[in-house]
Amino acid sequence: MASPEPLRPRLCRLVRGEHGYGFHLHGEKGRRGQFIRRVEPGSPAEAAALRAGDRLVEVNGVNVEGETHHQVVQRIKAVEGQTQLLVVDKETDEELRRRQLTCTQEMAQRGLPPAHDPWEPKPDWTHAGSLGSEAGQKDVNGPPRELRPRLCHLRKGPQGYGFNLHSDKSRPGQYIRSVDPGSPAAHSGLRAQDRLIEVNGQNVEGLRHAEVVASIKAREDEALLLVVDPETDEHFKRLRVTPTEEHVEGPLPLPVTNGTSPAQDGGTWKRDPFQESGLHLSPTAAEAKEKARATRVNKRAPQMDWNRKREIFSNF
Numbered sequence: 564m565a566s567p568e569p570l571r572p573r574l575c576r577l578v579r580g581e582h583g584y585g586f587h588l589h590g591e592k593g594r595r596g597q598f599i600r601r602v603e604p605g606s607p608a609e610a611a612a613l614r615a616g617d618r619l620v621e622v623n624g625v626n627v628e629g630e631t632h633h634q635v636v637q638r639i640k641a642v643e644g645q646t647q648l649l650v651v652d653k654e655t656d657e658e659l660r661r662r663q664l665t666c667t668q669e670m671a672q673r674g675l676p677p678a679h680d681p682w683e684p685k686p687d688w689t690h691a692g693s694l695g696s697e698a699g700q701k702d703v704n705g706p707p708r709e710l711r712p713r714l715c716h717l718r719k720g721p722q723g724y725g726f727n728l729h730s731d732k733s734r735p736g737q738y739i740r741s742v743d744p745g746s747p748a749a750h751s752g753l754r755a756q757d758r759l760i761e762v763n764g765q766n767v768e769g770l771r772h773a774e775v776v777a778s779i780k781a782r783e784d785e786a787l788l789l790v791v792d793p794e795t796d797e798h799f800k801r802l803r804v805t806p807t808e809e810h811v812e813g814p815l816p817l818p819v820t821n822g823t824s825p826a827q828d829g830g831t832w833k834r835d836p837f838q839e840s841g842l843h844l845s846p847t848a849a850e851a852k853e854k855a856r857a858t859r860v861n862k863r864a865p866q867m868d869w870n871r872k873r874e875i876f877s878n879f
Contacts, residue, residue, distance in 0.1 A: 570655040572620065574671040575611040575648045584608050584646065588619070588639075590632045595756060595793070596620075597627065597635050599650065613648065618656050620666045621649035626741045629755030663752065667744040709815060710795040712760060712806040715751040719784040724748050728759070728779075730772045737767065737775050739790065753788065758796050760806050761789035768805070 577584045585606020588597055599617040602608045620628060622638040623646060630638070639646050649668055651659065658675065659666055670676075717724045725746020728737055739757040742748045759767060762778040763786060770778070779786050791799065791806050799806050804816040 569674050570658050571674040572649055572651045572666050572671045573612055574668055575613045577607045577611045577646050579644045580607045586613055597632060617650035617652055619650055623647050629740045665749045710798040712789055712791045712810050713752055714808060714811045715753045715788045717747045717751045717786045720747045726753055756793055757790035759790055763787050
């Protein structure tokens, strides 16, 4: 009996035929990215080893994991008569997520690196929990994992940091739109769709796009970015807690219990903040006052000026 084929991404080179490439691309609700829905028999796509269920990672060398369906389609059409697609099947995709690796073309040639291989992201540059949808979800081969922010240390290369930052009109904040394969950003563990929380130790959630860009450029050749993936972002928002560097490796905020969400400091319960002043308020009233105070401190991001479109996307 033959041994199973090793897990690795596949680089599929398609040459357009008389009836096109012969595959159907679609997005799936609840899943990030674009997927190959169907491959026509006898088509250029089938000849290139494209398979139904594959997730699309790159188009012609550009990471598209954070792009919309329309943007991906336009990238495929940008090169006339041919296209090059980097894809992963479900098993490879899950293994990459479990090990927190960024999919690259190099992996298509060499396969996935063994654990602690030198060309994996350096552990002192990236501190992270694995991906998942819930704090109590189990990894493939491990205990329940923790949803934590990630601290990514980027050192500028000849072509810059290698990521694109953008603002999304439908939601406040700054997001990583794409990460160039093999770039300093990719090696630091930065991922498409991450939301940016801090730059060089300073919270930037309330800053405009241009101000965040200036913060990243403040240091000449390096940047320290605190980010959260969509699942971690949602988890912290449910707890009404702002992620900080302390949450990267330190105590995590406790979940809501019996309808209350006590304030935390380093993972320990805070006393009623009003008790020392002689006011013995009920937990509900104390929580309401604490929440109001936190709202004043963590003001929502100001309204974006969408006429200044050149500020919405920035490459690094």
